[in-house]
Amino acid sequence: MSEPFEPVIIGFTCNWCSYRAADLAGTARVKYPPNVRLIRLMCSGRLDPTFVLKALSQGADGVMITGCHPGECHYIEQNYKAMRRYLLLRRTLAQMGIEPGRVKLVWASAAEGVKLAKEISTLVEEIRALGPLNWPGRVKMATGGNGTAVSAHISQEVTA
């Protein structure tokens, strides 16, 4: 096919900062590519790594995790926990033969509509460059098992 590859990206936002940044990008009519579909969580701390693996295994080519800036989480410091999970998740993905760059963590305050739009545009380009994910093939090759077993393992490691 000659048409450019249009990646599908799932984005997780927290209710207080990054979802509001998306609201603001809208109100300010800031344009970004339509490849990202956002899901609202109360806080980035709610992000169970299973969600990311689920999205990737169901056909998403990339995942964006967003939250309030460090020190500004509305639940005090849960975004630090999100950050720890994210770092572990990237390692796990690498072990599974999946480019860690497919998952990205971005901080965006409720005032940073423009920043969020920019980050989305950048991520779309990055994922476009990586190409389609083809999850089942890659996971089988790397682990010989299934992805969700790995995710339970990550949750444990993060909190211990």
Added chain:
Amino acid sequence: MSADPTKDKERIGVYVCHCGTNISATVDVENVAVWAKDKLADDGVVVARDYKFMCSSLGQELIERDIEREGLTRVVVAACSPHLHENTFRGACHRAGLNGYLCEMVSIREQVSWVHTDKIAATAKAKAMIAGGVERVIENEPLESLHVPIHPDTLVVGGGIAGIQAALEIADSGNKVYLVEREPSIGGHMAQFDKTFPTLDCAACILTPKMVSAGTHPNIELLTWSEVERVDGFVGNFTVTIKKKPRYVIEELCTGCGICWEKCPKHVVDDVFEAGLGYRAAVYTPFAQAVPKYPVIDTENCTYFQRGKCRACEKFCPTNAIDFTQTETYISVTVGNIILATGYDLFDARRVVQYGYGRLANVFTSIEFERMCNASGPTNGEIVLRDGVTPPKSVGIIHCVGSRDRNYNNYCSVICCMSSLKFAHLVKERTGAEVYNFYIDMRTAYKDYDEFYQRVLEEGTLFVRGRVAEVTDAARGPGEEGKIIIQAEDTLIGKQRRIPVDMVLLAAALEPRKDAKEVAQKFGISCSANGWYTEKHPKLDPVATMTEGIFIAGAAQGPKDIPTSVSQGAAAAGRVLNRIGRGEIELEPVRATVEAAKCSGCRICNNLCPFGAIIFHEDLMVSEVKHALCQGCGTCVAACPAGAISGSGFSNGQILAQIEGMLMFDQPANLLNLAEMALA
């Protein structure tokens, strides 16, 4: 596709809003509605409509009618952001007898039509998002708001002007207040001032009556020389442990006559109230109008406590009120709400080494100058050099010391331009000296402030616009001998200037209390990057916090002047009174719950919760979430390795279903790519 086959299929209504043309210009809304009815029928969609304005009363009635006639059990509204209209549509469902939490919004305006231009791609994205909403709403559960009874007593922490105002408002309404102040007297910074801008009324004249009211009010229990040790419980029902430091004075006996501090042989520099400019005895009240009037003994400086001898105060006290054997006591109180009004600390001007404070005798801080101006202060209100006798002939006042400076604090301290103008006026009025104000920008917003600036200009104060580079005593010429020289760039004439003066005043920044972070943690609230307590919403909810039942007021929330501190104190009191009046509050039911049967007792979740909402039952070896404390962030839900914690409103089932829904038309098995979706 994902619904549990054993469950009856939900009957779902999908409503796609045009928002005038805000959405319909970029998303083919009619096509989306037709598509939803067709492609999502298997998932339970029985009605799908598009309408000009869903949020209008006609739009809402459309939903209500369908719930009644079509027997809808779930509703999806694809329109603007849920932050705008979630409550509107929940209300519509509720009116038609459907639990509001069985309604889900999909933001196709803020997240689609307003941010994309390609109609085909935007329409496809809207469809994917609606599919996500439909799959999610199937997993939604009916929720009821939590009702929590409110204990009518209130705790106010910090007895500055903000805390005093809050306490008085609540007490005047007939409700009990515990006012906890860590210093021996209430009053805060305002008690240290002489005059207050912009009206120049005397601080003591307006503050003292309020302090006295707070001290004598039958509904206020004043706990000075005290600090909050522990906070347990949650909104409506906090248990607070307060530490009362020993005063070594029996309050019931003391009459505040002052004989003890007259007889005390030990005199020490008063670094707190007098800002190091004056002295006090080892047994003291910080100032004459202190409330309460009972002194405290400062054990670090008391001769008896240090050397075992003296007891002069005990000997002379006419009522035998001195008691050297007192120890710390703890009291526990139950309150429904808490207001934190702990104020600010002054920036340590020593940190700006080039301004010479602490090295050059005649460089003073703003607070030192306030004490100096005060008629009952160390110089009896005389403006004099450090020698205590010589009035200055010229004075330089430097604004923004430690504020608006990347090396210290980026923010503006709000009050220093005005306090510097006040100083300029007082110096002129009382000494006739030449006054130079060095400023970066003059910030005199708010009522009557700029008029005050005009007045000071007319009085002949000289203004130099530019940041001061250095304050030095190294004279370069005869005119500079024996003077302090202020070197600054005058940006209005584009030249470096050296101005010799006798006295320099530094308008030091307002900073968060040194222990603000610890205090915030104790009460389960957060601080901004700069260290000020974080409000729930910077514009629309400035005195509430993210923690239910904890409010903030005054300079603890950010630099501000007295009128704003008073307004916030009253505002926080208003919020508390509203709850006391209703007797209970409703809380959003977005909460975590531990399923005891699944909990393995690993306790991983216990320390994760920022609000201490998770308790562990040692006997049963299971954890439990206290719903009134839980704020619903969901961190514990994501962390529980046993999958024992569920988060209502944001359950794993809901989120996984939404992910699945959003992607179900992208899977290769469906053989539908984005373009085909748009055309379907």
